[in-house]
Amino acid sequence: MPTEPQQARTVRLILGDQLNAGHSWYRQVRPDVLYVLMEVRSETTYARHHVQKVLGFFAAMRRFAEHLRAQGHRVLYIHLDDPGNTGSFAGELERVLHRCKAAAFAYQLPDEWRVDEHLRSFAERCGLPVEVADTEHFLTGRTDLADMFKGRKQYLMERFYRVMRQRTGLLMDGEAPAGGAWNFDAENRARPAKSHLAPPPLLFDHDVRGLHQMLVKQGVATIGQVDPAHFIWPLDRAESLQLLGYFCEHLLPRFGMYQDALMPGQWALYHARLSFALNVKLLSPLEVCRAVEEAWRADPERITIAQAEGFIRQIIGWREYMRGIYWARMPAFAGLNFFDHQRPLPAWFWTGRTRMACLRDAIGQSLQHAYAHHIQRLMVTGNFALLAGVHPDQVDEWYLGIYIDALHWVEVTNTRGMSQFADGGIVGTKPYVSSGAYIDRMGHHCSSCHYDVKDRTGERACPFNALYWHFHARNRDRLEGAEARPGVLQRMGMVYRTWDRMDAAARAALLAKGDALLQHLDEL
Numbered sequence: 001m002p003t004e005p006q007q008a009r010t011v012r013l014i015l016g017d018q019l020n021a022g023h024s025w026y027r028q029v030r031p032d033v034l035y036v037l038m039e040v041r042s043e044t045t046y047a048r049h050h051v052q053k054v055l056g057f058f059a060a061m062r063r064f065a066e067h068l069r070a071q072g073h074r075v076l077y078i079h080l081d082d083p084g085n086t087g088s089f090a091g092e093l094e095r096v097l098h099r100c101k102a103a104a105f106a107y108q109l110p111d112e113w114r115v116d117e118h119l120r121s122f123a124e125r126c127g128l129p130v131e132v133a134d135t136e137h138f139l140t141g142r143t144d145l146a147d148m149f150k151g152r153k154q155y156l157m158e159r160f161y162r163v164m165r166q167r168t169g170l171l172m173d174g175e176a177p178a179g180g181a182w183n184f185d186a187e188n189r190a191r192p193a194k195s196h197l198a199p200p201p202l203l204f205d206h207d208v209r210g211l212h213q214m215l216v217k218q219g220v221a222t223i224g225q226v227d228p229a230h231f232i233w234p235l236d237r238a239e240s241l242q243l244l245g246y247f248c249e250h251l252l253p254r255f256g257m258y259q260d261a262l263m264p265g266q267w268a269l270y271h272a273r274l275s276f277a278l279n280v281k282l283l284s285p286l287e288v289c290r291a292v293e294e295a296w297r298a299d300p301e302r303i304t305i306a307q308a309e310g311f312i313r314q315i316i317g318w319r320e321y322m323r324g325i326y327w328a329r330m331p332a333f334a335g336l337n338f339f340d341h342q343r344p345l346p347a348w349f350w351t352g353r354t355r356m357a358c359l360r361d362a363i364g365q366s367l368q369h370a371y372a373h374h375i376q377r378l379m380v381t382g383n384f385a386l387l388a389g390v391h392p393d394q395v396d397e398w399y400l401g402i403y404i405d406a407l408h409w410v411e412v413t414n415t416r417g418m419s420q421f422a423d424g425g426i427v428g429t430k431p432y433v434s435s436g437a438y439i440d441r442m443g444h445h446c447s448s449c450h451y452d453v454k455d456r457t458g459e460r461a462c463p464f465n466a467l468y469w470h471f472h473a474r475n476r477d478r479l480e481g482a483e484a485r486p487g488v489l490q491r492m493g494m495v496y497r498t499w500d501r502m503d504a505a506a507r508a509a510l511l512a513k514g515d516a517l518l519q520h521l522d523e524l
Contacts, residue, residue, distance in 0.1 A: 012035050
């Protein structure tokens with residue numbers, strides 16, 4: 001353990017996703033308070049993380065510790081390779097509290113169930129008075145969504161979103177929604193021309209070679225790629241604000257219009273890429289949304305309300321909503337498997353080596369940059385995994401590991417709920433699946449693909465086509481029968497009416513093709 005800590009009356013733990021410089025903890029410099037940040041093995045092994053994710057968290061934590069020291073706070077930073085590092089929060093806290101002869105222990109509410117249980121258990125047995133503080137980051141409390149929908153089987157995001165707009169005043173003109181509507185989603189589905197080039201993403205240039213060498217020496221198993229001499233993600237608040245400013249100035253004018261678009265080779269497109277900064281709390285959701293609203297109000301001809309609303313809905317609507325689902329339904333939510341899917345994830349999810357152009361692009365950029373935008377996650381990788389019947393545990397493992405912004409509270413709700421429909425309709429009103437036609441409509445991968453998006457059953461038919469119908473046929477009882485929630489049942493009628501109108505030979509051919517694809521997923 002580093003030599004700094006001497007006696008401290010109170011030890012305050014700061015987790016790696018609690019880098020909120022504006023927290024009330026830091027308003028007063030107190031010589032009797034010691035702040036502790038720690039790199040522990042348990043956080044590198046609960047999932048096999050992308051190397052950029054581990055580097056991003058540790059590097060941002062180290063910068064935050066230096067920021068606190070510069071403000072005059074007493075800080076103890078425990079490195080992964082410090083002699084005697086026990087590898088867990090509880091183990092390190094026991095050592096710190098004993099060495100400092102602390103009279104009290106404090107921590108901020110963790111966002112993840114696993115860590116929350118770990119620290120709650122430690123607090124019960126540490127033998128000291130314990131203070132538990134809020135992170136002062138989210139716009140809602142843990143139970144707000146559950147309280148809003150008490151007694152209901154399904155939580156309606158649109159209702160929650162409108163309440164959030166009214167509560168925050170964002171995009172409101174008095175009591176009415178700005179622009180005369182709550183939602184401009186219909187204007188958010190444009191397909192850019194094949195020659196269209198978005199502005200280049202703002203990338204940072206950090207030398208994290210020393211940190212990377214430490215991970216290698218410590219045997220931390222990771223996935224993905226990195227150039228540790230040129231790490232591209234923001235590591236402190238100033239850089240995160242710079243990324244926000246770049247988004248508002250250069251990307252927001254076309255964000256909403258193209259937020260669902262799929263462009264080969266353009267891994268960032270018009271997306272803000274602020275999720276890592278938000279999820280480690282370098283930025284607050286309210287300041288991000290206010291910056292976007294101010295940009296729109298300052299220049300409504302260049303930035304239409306549809307662009308601003310599409311972004312703000314993702315933050316105060318979807319992000320807060322998913323966190324509410326998490327705390328309303330955990331820990332059971334993480335084990336839901338509505339379709340009883342059992343197949344393993346195809347091996348090429350870990351390499352990107354597939355002949356399907358859209359999947360090759362989405363997985364390849366995820367391995368290269370630890371990032372993919374929401375439509376790539378939902379309607380490309382997630383869509384395929386659901387159609388293929390992959391076990392949600394394996395889908396969870398992949399999403400939780402590969403993305404720099406993936407924390408359990410946001411990953412599992414999006415995977416089990418939105419992406420894989422493993423919750424049976426708590427989050428969504430239908431499975432988010434599509435054939436190849438949707439992917440072709442939203443981008444330009446199909447024209448360069450090995451497979452033919454217009455063929456359903458031939459040798460080189462797009463796998464999404466037959467798998468789409470195979471999925472609906474094998475799950476008809478669950479989606480149309482007694483197990484289906486009423487809202488889900490209403491949304492599925494058109495699909496099954498189309499299926500029933502096909503002649504028997506066409507249905508048989510699609511099912512046979514689907515069977516063949518499922519038997520050879522690793523070869524696609």
